[in-house]
Amino acid sequence: MQDPLVSSWGAQDRFQAHFIVKIETSNQNKYVAKTILKTSGHFNGKKIESISWNGGLLAEVLNQDSALNELIAKQSIKDASIFVDPSNNGIRIYSKWKNSHEFKITKDLFAIYDQIAAHIKKI
Numbered sequence: 792m793q794d795p796l797v798s799s800w801g802a803q804d805r806f807q808a809h810f811i812v813k814i815e816t817s818n819q820n821k822y823v824a825k826t827i828l829k830t831s832g833h834f835n836g837k838k839i840e841s842i843s844w845n846g847g848l849l850a851e852v853l854n855q856d857s858a859l860n861e862l863i864a865k866q867s868i869k870d871a872s873i874f875v876d877p878s879n880n881g882i883r884i885y886s887k888w889k890n891s892h893e894f895k896i897t898k899d900l901f902a903i904y905d906q907i908a909a910h911i912k913k914i
Contacts, residue, residue: 806894810884812908819877821848822911826863826873839864839871849875852910859906862899869893870900875907882911 816822824846830837842860844850853859863871869887876883884904 804890805888806891807885807888808894808896810904810908811878811881812884812911813881814912816877816882821914822875822877822882823847824850824853824875826871828868828871830868837868839866839868842871846875848914849911852914853907856906856910859903862906863903866900866903870897873903873907875911884908884911 824844827843827845828839829841829843831840832838842863844853863873869889872887874885884907886900
């Protein structure tokens with residue numbers, strides 16, 4: 792028998808893609824990074840002027856890649872908000888949660904994640 796009172800805290804229509812770079816690491820703190828967005832405008836008119844990275848050694852390396860940062864600045868606010876964290880079996884790269892209509896990985900977004908993964912492997 793199904794419960795007639797449906798909880799509003801059930802499954803949500805939200806998705807998030809995680810890209811995992813499988814590497815062995817002794818110092819996980821150097822692989823922490825997130826984008827800091829400098830924006831102008833309000834609401835739907837908000838545009839990204841520039842981005843910088845905050846975190847460990849990886850953030851310093853990513854700040855020096857101007858081509859990558861220019862490509863990220865062309866993305867939407869949600870796609871440009873990128874996080875890099877160590878996990879149990881590698882380093883994960885991901886952005887903000889999206890609903891089913893927004894969720895997609897474009898060629899540009901894949902190229903961004905691929906370039907970040909290349910920098911992770913070089914460190």
